[in-house]
Each structure stands twice: as C-alpha cells, then as structure tokens.
Amino acid sequence: MRASERVHASLREDILAWRLVPGTVLSEVEQAQRLGVSRTPLREALGRLAAEGLAVVGKGRTLVVSDLSADDIRALFELREALETQAARLAARRRRPGVFEELRDRFEAAPELLTADDPGRTEYYRLAASLDAAVDEAMDSPYLLRSLQGLRTHAVRARRLSRDNLARLVKAAGEHRLITEAIIESDETLAAQATAVHLRASLATILASLTAPDHAPAAPEPAPEPAPQPAPQPAPHPNPVGV
Amino acid sequence: MRASERVHASLREDILAWRLVPGTVLSEVEQAQRLGVSRTPLREALGRLAAEGLAVVGKGRTLVVSDLSADDIRALFELREALETQAARLAARRRRPGVFEELRDRFEAAPELLTADDPGRTEYYRLAASLDAAVDEAMDSPYLLRSLQGLRTHAVRARRLSRDNLARLVKAAGEHRLITEAIIESDETLAAQATAVHLRASLATILASLTAPDHAPAAPEPAPEPAPQPAPQPAPHPNPVGV
DNA sequence: TGCCCGATCGATGTATACAAACGCGCCGTC
DNA sequence: GACGGCGCGTTTGTATACATCGATCGGGCA
Numbered sequence: 106m107r108a109s110e111r112v113h114a115s116l117r118e119d120i121l122a123w124r125l126v127p128g129t130v131l132s133e134v135e136q137a138q139r140l141g142v143s144r145t146p147l148r149e150a151l152g153r154l155a156a157e158g159l160a161v162v163g164k165g166r167t168l169v170v171s172d173l174s175a176d177d178i179r180a181l182f183e184l185r186e187a188l189e190t191q192a193a194r195l196a197a198r199r200r201r202p203g204v205f206e207e208l209r210d211r212f213e214a215a216p217e218l219l220t221a222d223d224p225g226r227t228e229y230y231r232l233a234a235s236l237d238a239a240v241d242e243a244m245d246s247p248y249l250l251r252s253l254q255g256l257r258t259h260a261v262r263a264r265r266l267s268r269d270n271l272a273r274l275v276k277a278a279g280e281h282r283l284i285t286e287a288i289i290e291s292d293e294t295l296a297a298q299a300t301a302v303h304l305r306a307s308l309a310t311i312l313a314s315l316t317a318p319d320h321a322p323a324a325p326e327p328a329p330e331p332a333p334q335p336a337p338q339p340a341p342h343p344n345p346v347g348v
Numbered sequence: 349m350r351a352s353e354r355v356h357a358s359l360r361e362d363i364l365a366w367r368l369v370p371g372t373v374l375s376e377v378e379q380a381q382r383l384g385v386s387r388t389p390l391r392e393a394l395g396r397l398a399a400e401g402l403a404v405v406g407k408g409r410t411l412v413v414s415d416l417s418a419d420d421i422r423a424l425f426e427l428r429e430a431l432e433t434q435a436a437r438l439a440a441r442r443r444r445p446g447v448f449e450e451l452r453d454r455f456e457a458a459p460e461l462l463t464a465d466d467p468g469r470t471e472y473y474r475l476a477a478s479l480d481a482a483v484d485e486a487m488d489s490p491y492l493l494r495s496l497q498g499l500r501t502h503a504v505r506a507r508r509l510s511r512d513n514l515a516r517l518v519k520a521a522g523e524h525r526l527i528t529e530a531i532i533e534s535d536e537t538l539a540a541q542a543t544a545v546h547l548r549a550s551l552a553t554i555l556a557s558l559t560a561p562d563h564a565p566a567a568p569e570p571a572p573e574p575a576p577q578p579a580p581q582p583a584p585h586p587n588p589v590g591v
Numbered sequence: 592t593g594c595c596c597g598a599t600c601g602a603t604g605t606a607t608a609c610a611a612a613c614g615c616g617c618c619g620t621c
Numbered sequence: 622g623a624c625g626g627c628g629c630g631t632t633t634g635t636a637t638a639c640a641t642c643g644a645t646c647g648g649g650c651a
Contacts, residue, residue, distance in 0.1 A: 144633090167633090
C-alpha cells in the first residue's frame with residue numbers, strides 16, 4: 106500500500122473517531138513525523154482530506170480539522186435526505202429480484218439479533234451496510250453513488266459522535282424493513298418516503314443524544330493497537346451507516 | 349497565485365472545453381513540461397482533478413480524462429435532480445425577500461434579451477448564474493452546496509458538449525421564472541417540481557443535441573489567447589449552469 | 592508454435608533541499 | 622500608551638534526485 110494512502114486512511118480514521126477533534130491544526134511537518142513519512146505523501150493525504158471536507162483551511166494557510174456542530178449535522182441531513190431518497194427511488198425502479206428479498210428476511214429477524222449485547226449490534230451494522238450496498242448496486246447511478254460515498258464519510262462521523270441506543274436500533278430495523286419491502290414492490294414513491302421517515306428519525310436520535318445530560322462530548326475512541334493481525338477483511342461497505 | 353492552482357485551473361478548463369478529450373492520458377512529466385511547472389504542483393492538480401471526477405485512474409497507474417457519454421449525462425441528471433430540487437425546496441423555505449423578486453422581473457424580460465445574437469445569450473447565462481447564486485445563498489445548507497458545486501463542474505462539461513439553442517433558451521427563461529415565482533411564494537413543493545420540470549427539459553435538449561445529425565462531437569473550443577488583461581473580475585458564479 | 596518467465600524501460604511514488612510567503616513580535620514613533 | 626512598520630522565524634510551496642513498481646516485449650522452454 107502506498108504511504109500516501111496509508112497516511113490518508115490513518116488521518117481520516119482519526120478524525121472520524123474524534124481522536125482528532127475539530128480545530129486541530131494539521132501541520133505538515135508535525136503529522137509527517139508522527140506518521141513516519143515525508144511531507145510529500147502527507148501533503149497528498151491532506152489534500153484528500155480537504156477535498157472530502159474533513160479538513161478546511163483555517164486562518165493563514167493552516168489546515169484544521171473541520172467542525173461538526175449540531176447545525177452542521179442538520180445541514181448534513183438535508184443533503185442526505187436528497188441523496189438517499191433518490192437512491193431508494195432508483196433502486197426501487199431498477200432492483201433485480203433476489204437480493205432485497207433476502208435482506209427483508211434478515212431485517213425481520215433483526216430484533217432477535219438485537220437482544221444480545223455488543224456483538225449483536227455489530228452484526229446489525231453489517232446488515233445495514235448490506236442494505237446500503239444493495240441499494241448502491243441497484244440504483245446503478247455512478248454520479249449519485251459518488252456523492253453518497255462522500256456523504257457517508259460525514260454521516261459516520263456524526264454517528265460516532267452520538268450514542269448507540271438499543272431501542273433505536275430495533276425501530277431502525279423496522280424502518281429498514283419498510284424500505285426494503287417498498288423496493289421489492291417497485292414502489293418508488295414509498296421507497297423514497299420510507300427513507301425520508303427513517304432519516305428524520307435517525308437525525309432526531311442523534312440530536313437528542315447530543316443534548317442528553319450524560320453525553321460526553323467528543324469522547325475519543327481509543328486508538329486501536331496496531332495489532333499484527335494478518336489483514337482485516339474488507340467489510341461489504343467501508344463505512345456502515347444507515348442506523 | 350500558486351502554481352498548483354494555476355495548473356489545476358488550466359487543466360480543468362481544458363477538460364471542460366473538450367480540448368482534452370476523454371481517454372487522454374495525463375502523464376505527469378508531459379503535462380508538467382507543457383505547463384511549465386515541476387511535477388510536484390502538477391501532481392496536486394491531478395489529485396484535485398481526480399477528486400472532482402474529471403480524471404480517473406486508467407489501466408496501470410495512469411490517469412486519464414474521464415468519459416462523459418450520453419448514459420453518463422443521464423446518470424448525472426439523476427443526481428442533479430436530487431440536489432437541485434432539494435435546493436429549490438430549501439430556498440423556498442428560507443428565502444429572504446427582495447432578491448428573487450428582482451430575478452423574476454429579469455426573467456420576464458429575458459425573451460427580449462434573447463432576440464439579440466451572441467451577447468444576449470452570454471447575458472442570459474449570467475442571469476441564470478445569478479439565480480443559481482441566489483438559490484445557493486437562500487438554501488443556506490453547506491453540505492448541499494458542496495455537492496452542488498461538484499455537480500456543476502460536470503454539468504458545465506455536458507452543456508459545452510451540446511449546442512446552444514435560442515428557442516430552448518426562451519423556454520428555459522419561462523421555466524426559470526416559474527421556479528423563481530414558486531420560491532417567492534414560499535411554495536416548496538412547486539419550487540421543487542418546477543425545478544424537476546426544468547431539468548427534464550434541459551436533459552432532453554442536451555440528449556437531442558447529441559444525436560442531431562449535424563452535431564460535431566467534441567468540438568474543442570479554441571484555447572483563449574492569454575490576453576494580458578488586468579484581471580478578469582470574478583463572476584457571481586464560477587460555473588454558470590442552469591440552462 | 593504457443594505460453595510463460597524475466598529483464599528492461601518508463602512511469603509513478605517518495606524523500607529532501609531550497610525558495611518564498613505569511614504571521615508574529617519587537618521596536619520606534621506619534 | 623497605542624499604533625504602525627520592519628525584520629525574523631516558522632510554515633508552506635516548489636523543484637529535483639532517487640526509489641520502486643508495473644507494463645511490455647523478447648527469449649527460452651515445453
């Protein structure tokens with residue numbers, strides 16, 4: 106793997122996990138030394154972060170980690186609603202049989218999955234990611250896909266800021282099932298509206314979590330020890346969202 | 349101005365104007381020599397082009413100018429419809445009085461403007477760009493704005509591929525007026541639907557132009573002589589679209 | 592004669608040295 | 622005491638040299 110890619114992935118993950126909090130200045134020499142590369146690949150990584158919107162130019166020529174306030178999250182969901190409803194609409198129009206039927210069954214069985222503790226949640230995230238992937242493939246719209254990918258980066262960041270909620274996940278499973286069924290029935294309008302319903306509920310959950318009295322703002326996830334595992338198998342989706 | 353910016357703007361404009369046609373390989377050393385800079389700033393420019401989707405990695409590690417077929421344009425408008433209808437909806441919700449009233453009057457007067465020849469068209473493009481800018485400002489949604497900006501790059505490229513059509517512009521003026529009026533009346537649904545109508549008509553015009561028998565495919569616009577003008581004043585919008 | 596392997600060549604990827612620009616602080620003056 | 626100008630230092634921007642990877646083409650073997 107190229108150094109620039111590795112460094113980009115590292116910085117990106119640090120930002121998404123809130124280990125690099127908004128306002129942190131991303132000095133070239135400092136980050137280059139920290140990550141053990143020269144400035145050249147690091148600059149490329151910073152450029153990609155800026156293109157993704159994870160970093161913005163601050164005062165002077167400095168690059169700082171971008172902010173993500175409650176207002177930002179609201180604005181983010183205004184974009185998300187536009188993109189994901191269109192994605193659902195197109196998926197309902199073009200879906201090929203089989204894939205979504207299986208997903209529907211899995212969403213039906215999801216509440217049982219969610220009675221268990223943490224492993225069950227992880228499994229549900231994978232399921233939600235599978236739905237995303239199925240919609241991505243079914244809609245067959247490269248430009249929309251690109252925008253969705255860029256959006257999901259920020260969606261992940263927002264979700265990791267808020268708190269996971271078991272009751273919410275059970276409800277989300279029902280909403281996902283509804284979307285899946287609408288796609289199966291090729292009901293474009295219903296698919297779009299069910300997606301909108303889901304997104305509104307999801308946004309409300311996140312915002313409520315932010316204002317909760319016991320919410321630890323920007324609780325940075327501990328950096329995972331660089332365990333010498335063989336290689337983490339790639340998830341069906343790099344950034345599971347949709348909960 | 350930084351060399352990397354200048355080179356990026358130059359390459360970008362070459363691609364939008366179809367002087368660099370799809371499939372052209374963007375070799376680092378070759379382009380660096382052609383544009384008179386070293387590989388370092390050129391690499392940064394290429395990275396930005398790739399992030400915008402104007403260039404894609406081809407076989408090997410080569411970067412090539414991205415394709416823009418009729419199917420691509422259709423897919424592009426699937427994204428565009430999602431973004432611009434949402435933008436119109438939000439603009440209708442949040443618009444501040446005054447701006448759109450003036451735009452409506454100008455769109456009403458547009459047909460007379462369009463009886464003249466080329467200068468009239470250029471003026472209409474500026475007017476359409478003004479509407480874009482007004483919507484951008486009124487919707488007040490940074491993430492949506494970002495996606496729209498990225499989209500417009502490709503929209504410009506598509507428009508420059510097709511042929512300007514005077515009759516179409518007159519009709520477009522009417523569609524724009526309808527959108528403006530809906531925003532003035534704070535009618536979100538109508539604003540969104542009027543935008544959808546406009547985009548469908550616009551897409552149809554572009555596709556028809558492509559299949560026209562006398563259509564010169566990829567007629568490259570001549571590179572403008574680097575006239576030593578003092579400095580081109582920034583247009584209200586860098587990429588006027590919306591016709 | 593066809594397939595596979597390897598060397599060579601050309602490209603991209605990385606490191607580093609140099610240049611320039613901007614911020615910041617100090618000093619002088621008003 | 623406050624404001625403005627000037628110089629220094631740190632940072633980013635650029636150029637270039639080197640490393641490394643992959644593609645292609647030729648030769649050898651089956």
